[in-house]
Amino acid sequence: MCIRARTLPDREHAIATPMAKLTPRSQDFSEWYLDVIREADLADYAPVRGCIVVKPYGWTIYEHMRDFLDRRFKETGHVNAAFPMFIPLSFIQRESEHVQGFAPELAIVTHGGGEQLEEPLAIRPTSETIIGYSYAQWIKSYRDLPVLINCWNSVVRWEKRTKPFLRTTEFYWQEGHTAHATHEEAIEEVLRMLNVYYDHMREDCALPGIRGRKSIYERFAGAINTYSVESMMGDKRSLQSCTSHDLGQNFARAFEIKYLDRDNTEKYCWTTSWGLSWRLLGAVIMVHGDDQGLRLPPKIAPIQVVIVPIFKNDAEKSAVMEASSHIARTLKAAGLRVKLDDRDETPGFKFNDWEMRGVPVRVEIGPKDLANGTVALARRDLPSKEGKSFVPQAGLAERIQALLPEIHQSLLSQAEAFLHGNIRACYTWEEVKEAVQDGWALAPLEDNPANDEFIRGELSAKTLNFPLDQTEGEWKCVVSGKPVRERALIGKSY
RNA sequence: CGGGGAAUGGCGCAGAUGGCAGCGCGCACGGUUUGGGACCGUGAGGUCCCGGGUUCAAGUCCCGGUUCCCCGACCA
Numbered sequence: 001m002c003i004r005a006r007t008l009p010d011r012e013h014a015i016a017t018p019m020a021k022l023t024p025r026s027q028d029f030s031e032w033y034l035d036v037i038r039e040a041d042l043a044d045y046a047p048v049r050g051c052i053v054v055k056p057y058g059w060t061i062y063e064h065m066r067d068f069l070d071r072r073f074k075e076t077g078h079v080n081a082a083f084p085m086f087i088p089l090s091f092i093q094r095e096s097e098h099v100q101g102f103a104p105e106l107a108i109v110t111h112g113g114g115e116q117l118e119e120p121l122a123i124r125p126t127s128e129t130i131i132g133y134s135y136a137q138w139i140k141s142y143r144d145l146p147v148l149i150n151c152w153n154s155v156v157r158w159e160k161r162t163k164p165f166l167r168t169t170e171f172y173w174q175e176g177h178t179a180h181a182t183h184e185e186a187i188e189e190v191l192r193m194l195n196v197y198y199d200h201m202r203e204d205c206a207l208p209g210i211r212g213r214k215s216i217y218e219r220f221a222g223a224i225n226t227y228s229v230e231s232m233m234g235d236k237r238s239l240q241s242c243t244s245h246d247l248g249q250n251f252a253r254a255f256e257i258k259y260l261d262r263d264n265t266e267k268y269c270w271t272t273s274w275g276l277s278w279r280l281l282g283a284v285i286m287v288h289g290d291d292q293g294l295r296l297p298p299k300i301a302p303i304q305v306v307i308v309p310i311f312k313n314d315a316e317k318s319a320v321m322e323a324s325s326h327i328a329r330t331l332k333a334a335g336l337r338v339k340l341d342d343r344d345e346t347p348g349f350k351f352n353d354w355e356m357r358g359v360p361v362r363v364e365i366g367p368k369d370l371a372n373g374t375v376a377l378a379r380r381d382l383p384s385k386e387g388k389s390f391v392p393q394a395g396l397a398e399r400i401q402a403l404l405p406e407i408h409q410s411l412l413s414q415a416e417a418f419l420h421g422n423i424r425a426c427y428t429w430e431e432v433k434e435a436v437q438d439g440w441a442l443a444p445l446e447d448n449p450a451n452d453e454f455i456r457g458e459l460s461a462k463t464l465n466f467p468l469d470q471t472e473g474e475w476k477c478v479v480s481g482k483p484v485r486e487r488a489l490i491g492k493s494y
Numbered sequence: 495c496g497g498g499g500a501a502u503g504g505c506g507c508a509g510a511u512g513g514c515a516g517c518g519c520g521c522a523c524g525g526u527u528u529g530g531g532a533c534c535g536u537g538a539g540g541u542c543c544c545g546g547g548u549u550c551a552a553g554u555c556c557c558g559g560u561u562c563c564c565c566g567a568c569c570a
Contacts, residue, residue: 021505021506021531028564030563030564031563031564034562034563038505039505045561045562047561048561049560049561049562101569101570104568104569105568105569126570157569157570159568159569160495160567160568160569161566161567161568161569162562163563167569214570218570219570220570221570223570226570228570240570242570243570245570273570275570277570308529310528310529311528312527312528312529313527313528316528317528344528345528345531345532346527346528346530346531346532347528347529347530347531348528348529348530348531348532349528349530349531349532350530350531351529351530351531352530352531353531355530364529366528366529367529368529369529376529384530460565460566
């Protein structure tokens with residue numbers, strides 16, 4: 001079963017570009033997104049509701065993202081481990097807010113080996129509880145702290161409304177779980193990991209975002225504070241790209257995660273958890289993509305450079321192929337991920353094909369280039385003519401190595417301009433109402449669940465977060481009118 | 495979970511009033527081509543989403559279900 005595309009209702013467009021495979025982004029962003037996933041060969045639907053099959057090209061992008069992030073976890077002192085995907089139902093019920101938050105989304109196993117289980121097993125929607133059980137056994141002394149563990153796994157949440165990568169029944173992610181002696185240390189960890197995510201997004205994925213604290217209403221079930229990075233998609237809706245939770249002592253108390261301190265008294269640990277899923281790949285698609293398809297940041301692109309040979313006859317072919325192979329070898333030796341496209345297709349077809357797949361750099365080599373000692377160099381981040389130039393073959397590897405960071409920066413800058421250009425400072429409810437029709441509002445807000453509910457009810461938008469970077473000031477809450485010192489981002493979201 | 499749309503070859507679609515399952519693209523093979531989605535010829539490819547029912551006969555009509563898309567509710 002495959003992801004289906006719709007007919008292009010825009011006939012004129014279809015005639016103008018008869019081979020168009022994507023719904024134009026401006027016409028229907030949601031269809032465009034699904035079209036890109038299909039045409040760029042990222043994923044298929046699975047025969048199970050809300051589940052997807054991630055194809056090799058899509059998975060390779062995720063692998064690169066994962067590897068960069070994993071490196072950052074290791075650099076900040078974390079180690080990886082694995083815990084069971086089955087969680088005794090009673091574990092999830094131990095933390096009261098946690099169970100309330102997750103009960104509606106649980107998948108539960110009632111049978112095993114042909115027999116009904118004595119205690120049903122939940123398939124993990126997240127692992128705080130089963131990891132808490134282990135931590136309670138592992139942690140005896142202040143000398144055992146902190147515990148800094150990360151898991152790469154998948155979790156299951158029975159979502160009502162799903163969308164490839166953004167919200168799937170099963171999704172791959174990482175979840176970090178740490179335990180600390182003091183609340184200060186735990187808070188430090190929560191913010192450290194928020195910044196690790198923020199840096200990963202910017203530096204590896206060219207994705208800007210706004211770091212902030214979630215409102216009381218929006219925070220994780222069982223946390224005393226949740227932080228997020230909110231990203232703005234191409235349709236100006238927000239995507240919560242990652243979260244980092246200060247769990248206080250809630251799970252420590254529920255699972256008896258205690259240590260004996262220097263003063264010989266027993267104390268509860270302070271725990272944290274933080275996660276980032278393949279949803280971020282959805283953000284890469286929706287932030288960078290255009291009407292030609294994907295535009296991948298070079299660091300996570302499965303193929304960084306594609307070489308397209310051009311020739312008219314056999315004589316030209318052998319000369320061009322020889323030069324192409326040589327260049328491919330040179331670029332590979334320089335550490336670039338290179339693909340020489342020797343398929344029996346026309347160059348024009350290949351140009352479009354690789355643009356669809358988001359390859360950052362294209363090298364074209366034809367007879368004219370052989371004569372001139374040049375190649376045509378095209379960059380995906382700029383429109384076709386603007387991004388194409390003829391450069392000498394000599395020093396090509398160095399040139400491309402220097403170009404990749406430039407493309408990264410260009411994608412980041414474009415996204416950043418879009419993000420900041422679509423946030424409006426608002427000071428009245430009327431202004432907020434108007435701003436969220438076409439972007440985000442930054443407005444004074446009292447952190448009170450009643451206000452969140454009001455916003456949701458009135459606007460089909462929600463409180464995204466209270467940005468960490470706040471300007472000093474005192475305003476009146478746009479909902480309650482009470483004096484506040486903080487402003488919140490409000491917008492439509494995924 | 496509520497409202498609306500949809501499901502026919504790998505993809506996009508057509509198949510009034512029930513009567514031999516089709517088109518474009520893609521795919522395979524042969525040839526001509528190749529600097530922005532080439533062309534000619536030949537050919538392969540189908541549980542018409544699933545299960546019941548009506549009928550001499552169901553892609554088409556009726557009932558039930560599944561999945562996908564959109565809007566809402568819900569949701570780290």
